[in-house]
Amino acid sequence: MFMAELKSFIMAIPSFILMGAYFFCAQAQGQLGDSTSVRSYVDKLSFGIDLGTDFDEFLVDNPDVGYFHLVTNNNVKLTLGLDYDFLSLSVGLAPKFLPGNDDDELKGKSSFQNYQVNVFPGRLVQNVFFRRMKGFYVENTSDFLPTWSEGDPHLQFPDLKSITWGGSTGLVLNKDFSLRALLNRQEWQLESRGSLVPMIQYEFTKMTNNFEDNTYGKENIVDLRVGVGYYYNWVVASKFNMAPSLRVGIGPKFSKYTLSGEVEKNDYLVAEYGAGIQLGYNTDHFYMGIIGELDGTSYRDSDSNAISNNLWRAVFYVGYRLEPPKKLNDFFDRNKPVIGKPR
Structure with missing residues (x-):
């Protein structure tokens, strides 16, 4: 019962944030139309495909056992990906027909599976x-x-x-910088600009495992982090850009681990x-373009284990924008809330 309520609470967080964004954006002026710094494509229906090599690793360094790489x-x-107006949807999979995903014997x-929704209420960036x-x-x-x-064969x-529900909320401080140009290409930076982006993140993760001795282990984890990133979009030429970024953050992790009826709680x-x-x-x-990226977290647990989770990504993306169907355009015009209006 407790975990069901907790999951409902975590999933409700973005709704409260979007309600706040509703009032925030009602007062803000925006960059959803063309400006001298940014060209907007939010009135286009965009389809995108990302093909990437993701290396998601868990590293555990135990002083007695040694180094463990999972x-x-x-x-x-x-x-x-599918993008239109203020809404961005994406579905990520790992099909077996792709090279590198088919060596099950070893x-x-x-x-x-990964499902994401991004919305851009003014200068806010909301992800679920x-x-x-x-x-x-x-x-x-x-x-x-x-x-x-x-x-x-490797040890398996x-x-x-691992199942995770989560989200993040960020604020682009420089109104002449477009984070959308980097996240989903619904805008294009015309002049070189950079910006700090403060962000909060919230996640609920449930990890489970059936062990060989028929015992069942379960860990429920809540992560809350506050961080800041700096993004710079360098316009190399009118149709080419280069955008480096750096991000840091810190926050608590709350863990509840259950094994054979015994419960251990840690933070x-x-x-x-x-x-x-x-x-x-x-x-x-x-x-089109390419992305190289590292996202990671690190902490030390109560048993002096140094634990890290790193996601290394190399991505090739390609997409196409076209005029939306009239019915889709009319639907958004009739129902678009304030969060989709210019900031």
Whole structure:
């Protein structure tokens, strides 16, 4: 009952934030139309495809056992995106037909789904997501099995599953800088600009695993973090840009671990870090580019384990903008709330 209420609370957070954004944006002036710094494409219906190599790793450094490197066996992700007006939707999957996702015999079966919604109320940036991962293997199996050699099956945790509900809310401080130009390409930066972006993040994660001795382990985790990022969009030429970024954050992690009926509760202080670089090409209809990115967290638990979770991403994206159907345009015009109006 408690966890059901907690999950409902976490999922309700973005609604309260968007209600606040409603009133915030009613007073703000915006950048959803063309300006000298930004060109807007929010009146276009945009379809995008991202093809990326995601390396999601969990690192545990135990003073007694040693270094433990846990990863999923689905490094290549396919993300489909749809953007119109103030709304951005995306679905991420790891199909088995992609190279690098099909070596189940050596690394075990893994599955991945990621669903995201982004809205842009004025200078606010609101994200809500659901992510599910199942099936992990030990990258450094040779450290635990001395007889292991390349080509042998890795140590595997096929039933280890992670489900996360979460979101983030950020504020772009520089009104002449477009974060949308980097996140979903609904805008294009015409003049080189940068901005600090303060952000809060909130996540609820449920991790479960069935062990070989038929015991069942479950961990419920709540993460709350406050951070800031700096993004700079350098306009190399009228159709080319380069955009580096740096991010840091800090906040508490609350954990409740249950194994065979025994419950252990802990709380930790977590540091967050990230960096990225994006190269893009843009026309009024066609756009493409590449992204290199690292997002990670690190903390030390009560058993002196140094625990890190790093997501390394290399992405190629391509997309096309076209005129929206009249019925879609009319629907948004009739029902668009204040959060979609210019800031």
